[in-house]
Amino acid sequence: xxxxxxxxxxxxxxxxxxxxxxxxxxxxxxxxxxxxxxxxxxxxxxxxxxxxxxxxxxxxxxxxxxxxxxxxxxxxxxxxxxxxxxxxxxxxxxxxxxxxxxxxxxxxxxxxxxxxxxxxxxxxxxxxxxxxxxxxxxxxxxxxxxxxxxxxxxxxxxxxxxxxxxxxxxxxxxxxxxxxxxxxxxxxxxxxxxxxxxxxxxxxxxxxxxxxxxxxxxxxxxxxxxxxxxxxxxxxxxxxxxxxxxxxxxxxxxxxxxxxxxxxxxxxxxxxxxxxxxxxxxxxxxxxxxxxxxxxxxxxxxxxxxxxxxxxxxxxxxxxxxxxxxxxxxxxxxxxxxxxxxxxxxxxxxxxxxxxxxxxxxxxxxxxxxxxxxxxxxxxxxxxxxxxxxxxxxxxxxxxxxxxxxxxxxxxxxxxxxxxxxxxxxxxxxxxxxxxxxxxxxxxxxxxxxx
Amino acid sequence: xxxxxxxxxxxxxxxxxxxxxxxxxxxxxxxxxxxxxxxxxxxxxxxxxxxxxxxxxxxxxxxxxxxxxxxxxxxxxxxxxxxxxxxxxxxxxxxxxxxxxxxxxxxxxxxxxxxxxxxxxxxxxxxxxxxxxxxxxxxxxxxxxxxxxxxxxxxxxxxxxxxxxxxxxxxxxxxxxxxxxxxxxxxxxxxxxxxxxxxxxxxxxxxxxxxxxxxxxxxxxxxxxxxxxxxxxxxxxxxxxxxxxxxxxxxxxxxxxxxxxxxxxxxxxxxxxxxxxxxxxxxxxxxxxxxxxxxxxxxxxxxxxxxxxxxxxxxxxxxxxxxxxxxxxxxxxxxxxxxxxxxxxxxxxxxxxxxxxxxxxxxxxxxxxxxxxxxxxxxxxxx
Numbered sequence: 046x047x048x049x050x051x052x053x054x055x056x057x058x059x060x061x062x063x064x065x066x067x068x069x070x071x072x073x074x075x076x077x078x079x080x081x082x083x084x085x086x087x088x089x090x091x092x093x094x095x096x097x098x099x100x101x102x103x104x105x106x107x108x109x110x111x112x113x114x115x116x117x118x119x120x121x122x123x124x125x126x127x128x129x130x131x132x133x134x135x136x137x138x139x140x141x142x143x144x145x146x147x148x149x150x151x152x153x154x155x156x157x158x159x160x161x162x163x164x165x166x167x168x169x170x171x172x173x174x175x176x177x178x179x180x181x182x183x184x185x186x187x188x189x190x191x192x193x194x195x196x197x198x199x200x201x202x203x204x205x206x207x208x209x210x211x212x213x214x215x216x217x218x219x220x221x222x223x224x225x226x227x228x229x230x231x232x233x234x235x236x237x238x239x240x241x242x243x244x245x246x247x248x249x250x251x252x253x254x255x256x257x258x259x260x261x262x263x264x265x266x267x268x269x270x271x272x273x274x275x276x277x278x279x280x281x282x283x284x285x286x287x288x289x290x291x292x293x294x295x296x297x298x299x300x301x302x303x304x305x306x307x308x309x310x311x312x313x314x315x316x317x318x319x320x321x322x323x324x325x326x327x328x329x330x331x332x333x334x335x336x337x338x339x340x341x342x343x344x345x346x347x348x349x350x351x352x353x354x355x356x357x358x359x360x361x362x363x364x365x366x367x368x369x370x371x372x373x374x375x376x377x378x379x380x381x382x383x384x385x386x387x388x389x390x391x392x393x394x395x396x397x398x399x400x401x402x403x404x405x406x407x408x409x410x411x412x413x414x415x416x417x418x419x420x421x422x423x424x425x426x427x428x429x430x431x432x433x434x435x436x437x438x439x440x441x442x443x444x445x446x447x448x449x450x451x452x453x454x455x456x457x458x459x460x461x462x463x464x465x466x467x468x469x470x471x472x473x474x475x476x477x478x479x480x481x482x483x484x485x486x487x488x489x490x491x492x493x494x495x496x
Numbered sequence: 497x498x499x500x501x502x503x504x505x506x507x508x509x510x511x512x513x514x515x516x517x518x519x520x521x522x523x524x525x526x527x528x529x530x531x532x533x534x535x536x537x538x539x540x541x542x543x544x545x546x547x548x549x550x551x552x553x554x555x556x557x558x559x560x561x562x563x564x565x566x567x568x569x570x571x572x573x574x575x576x577x578x579x580x581x582x583x584x585x586x587x588x589x590x591x592x593x594x595x596x597x598x599x600x601x602x603x604x605x606x607x608x609x610x611x612x613x614x615x616x617x618x619x620x621x622x623x624x625x626x627x628x629x630x631x632x633x634x635x636x637x638x639x640x641x642x643x644x645x646x647x648x649x650x651x652x653x654x655x656x657x658x659x660x661x662x663x664x665x666x667x668x669x670x671x672x673x674x675x676x677x678x679x680x681x682x683x684x685x686x687x688x689x690x691x692x693x694x695x696x697x698x699x700x701x702x703x704x705x706x707x708x709x710x711x712x713x714x715x716x717x718x719x720x721x722x723x724x725x726x727x728x729x730x731x732x733x734x735x736x737x738x739x740x741x742x743x744x745x746x747x748x749x750x751x752x753x754x755x756x757x758x759x760x761x762x763x764x765x766x767x768x769x770x771x772x773x774x775x776x777x778x779x780x781x782x783x784x785x786x787x788x789x790x791x792x793x794x795x796x797x798x799x800x801x802x803x804x805x806x807x808x809x810x811x812x813x814x815x816x817x818x819x820x821x822x823x824x825x826x827x828x829x830x831x832x833x834x835x836x837x838x839x840x841x842x843x844x845x846x847x848x849x850x851x852x853x854x855x856x857x858x859x860x861x862x863x864x865x866x867x868x869x870x871x872x873x874x875x876x877x878x879x
Contacts, residue, residue, distance in 0.1 A: 094503075095503065096503065096504070096505040096506060097503055097504060097505055098502075098503050099500070099501075099502075099503065100500065100501035100502075100503055101503075355500040384500045386502070395798065395799070398798070408808075408810070410810065410812075410813035411813065412813055413780065413812060413813050413814070415813065416500075416809075416810065416811050417808075417810050418502075418807065418808060418809045418810065419806075419807060419808045419819075420805070420806075420807040420808075421805075421806065421807075422803065422804070422805045423802075423803065423804040423805075423821060423823060424801065424802075424803045425793070425795065425801065425802045425803075425823040426799075426800075426801045427795070427798050427799075428795035428796060428797055428798050428800060428825040429798065429825055430823070430824070430825075431822075431823075431824045432822065432823040432824065433820070433821070433822045434804070434806070434819075434820060434821045434822070435818070435819070435820045436806070436808060436818060436819050436820070437817070437818040438808050438810045438815070438817045438818070439815065439816050439817065439818075440813040440814050440815065440816075441813075
């Protein structure tokens with residue numbers, strides 16, 4: 046368990062213009078940001094809840110504490126981070142991972158980034174990697190050009206909430222033709238009961254540049270519900286490539302109502318790797334807006350719904366330009382009474398001639414008390430595109446279990462092996478530490494000792 | 497186990513100043529419709545996004561002119577409803593395309609048939625809208641154990657408005673085959689709601705052939721309640737001009753070893769727009785269910801639009817459920833091949849499209865040769 050720590054600033058529960066102004070003032074923000082927050086609050090107050098997805102009525106938005114700043118400033122060295130917070134991150138293996146493989150690590154505990162570092166070589170290449178709030182102050186013009194332009198605050202109720210109370214997160218800018226040689230990683234951890242985390246990730250990858258970004262999220266269980274309404278905006282420049290991986294493992298009391306969106310210019314590529322396994326309820330549909338000729342998107346996603354979890358996830362692709370392509374491989378596993386829902390959209394506009402899209406979604410149900418649904422929508426508005434979709438929902442094949450058992454495995458091991466096989470395309474995309482961790486999770490759930 | 501609530505969009509509705517009143521009821525026994533009518537009058541009309549329904553203009557309902565029963569020993573719904581034993585069945589409401597339209601059909605019908613089938617029955621109905629500007633149908637069939645029926649319904653020609661609601665109850669071991677043909681390119685609004693309840697080992701096959709209606713909403717729901725019951729829906733459609741179709745097929749599996757298939761094939765020309773919704777819902781009791789849906793659209797025009805909304809809802813792990821959908825233009829290779837054999841482009845396209853319609857048309861028995869010809873003509877006109 047995490048030790049208690051001193052909280053230096055905590056706004057009163059609930060939301061009002063006064064609180065929003067307080068947050069903005071505490072952050073010493075430029076006035077345009079303060080105005081964006083106030084406008085967002087208005088939208089939030091006027092918008093109704095989404096009319097689809099998970100039931101969020103038990104969530105008392107007024108009692109979620111929106112802004113908690115732990116007793117730490119934004120430190121440069123790992124040793125300077127307060128010990129109790131550091132312990133939490135140590136358990137997650139973050140500093141070790143950083144030392145070994147990562148270009149930079151941003152770790153966010155509650156609402157403010159407590160630790161941020163980047164290899165000097167990257168700074169020399171002109172790559173900017175900063176805590177979001179710091180970026181607003183350091184590069185106001187650059188940030189203003191992109192901030193909440195892809196996800197406008199009035200997009201939906203929780204985008205509006207995010208716009209009003211966002212705090213922390215990551216800003217990355219990669220200049221033209223720079224290939225960031227190692228992945229950059231941010232880690233978010235929710236540590237206080239009854240709080241909301243609203244980090245904002247803004248990634249701008251200029252012409253011909255390349256970036257791999259890994260986002261990890263986790264939290265601890267409290268009796269009070271927590272909430273996460275983050276936003277990720279990714280701008281993929283002409284001919285640029287971004288690989289964005291997420292491992293989300295929020296505590297099982299968290300409402301995860303998250304928005305992720307990328308816009309892709311001519312010949313650009315976005316690759317989404319997304320694993321959703323935590324939270325009580327999730328609504329998350331990473332979107333790709335293919336707006337330049339030849340832009341591409343690829344998704345490999347898994348949703349892993351266990352006891353007490355209702356995970357409503359999916360992918361959205363908008364083909365707005367000729368010769369764009371999308372490929373979706375979405376898989377879900379439900380077990381122990383979990384409920385996985387895949388909701389997809391592929392929209393091919395009139396101008397997106399010669400586009401191609403293929404969507405595959407499959408769901409594996411492990412027992413009779415779990416549930417798995419799929420709802421993929423396809424809208425095609427021209428006659429020169431090829432769009433295909435396949436979905437499958439089924440059980441674990443008893444023949445396979447029997448075969449594996451005849452080879453000496455016990456039933457639990459056989460089941461775990463099949464589940465791992467089903468998730469293979471996702472797992473092999475993960476960084477090594479995460480893949481190991483993920484395998485461990487499967488073994489735990491299926492009482493298996495192999496792997 | 498139902499721990500989680502799935503949040504769904506709420507029904508949007510609009511009111512019209514001039515709705516049908518109890519004076520519009522065709523039946524002379526108006527008192528039979530009292531309860532349904534009070535429900536009808538409190539319901540707004542559904543507001544549809546994709547079909548763009550936001551207004552409804554009342555067209556007067558008149559007694560059906562002519563005889564729509566071409567063959568088969570059936571009673572008219574208007575007569576059957578006066579018999580106590582059939583009344584409840586014919587007045588039973590269901591969701592259909594939308595409750596408002598189903599209630600409308602149950603109350604204001606000017607056509608429709610009813611029959612309780614014992615042995616083996618072939619029924620042919622031809623609804624001619626050229627003489628009947630408004631057609632409101634309330635039909636039903638009850639199939640007794642091990643009986644069988646073949647129903648062919650043809651909806652033909654102009655008219656302003658068609659609204660149909662039909663219910664079919666299939667007792668154990670019975671089998672029902674239905675062939676619906678809509679050739680109503682000028683009709684402003686076509687609504688068809690169909691409900692099927694299947695007991696043990698009952699067998700249902702439904703074929704729809706659709707050419708128009710400026711706006712069409714169609715709904716079929718099969719409840720596979722008895723074990724080993726089976727339902728198959730096969731549809732072909734061809735949209736042109738500014739026609740809009742919204743077709744919904746649902747199979748709900750309750751019984752063990754139940755089997756469901758939904759297959760639709762469409763061709764879209766000009767600025768036509770189709771929405772195909774296939775829902776497979778497998779309840780926790782449906783052990784070993786097998787269900788599949790497929791939809792395929794050929795888009796002939798750069799301004800046509802095809803939406804596909806297939807959904808799988810699965811509560812039982814011991815099932816096999818899948819769906820596939822594809823949207824594309826006409827296969828260039830096929831076209832090239834046919835043209836290399838001496839066909840001009842139009843004939844080649846026609847041949848490919850015929851190939852799509854053929855398997856469904858072939859389900860018609862020889863005594864419906866006329867109808868076959870009509871379908872082929874309707875298809876040729878559209879190419």
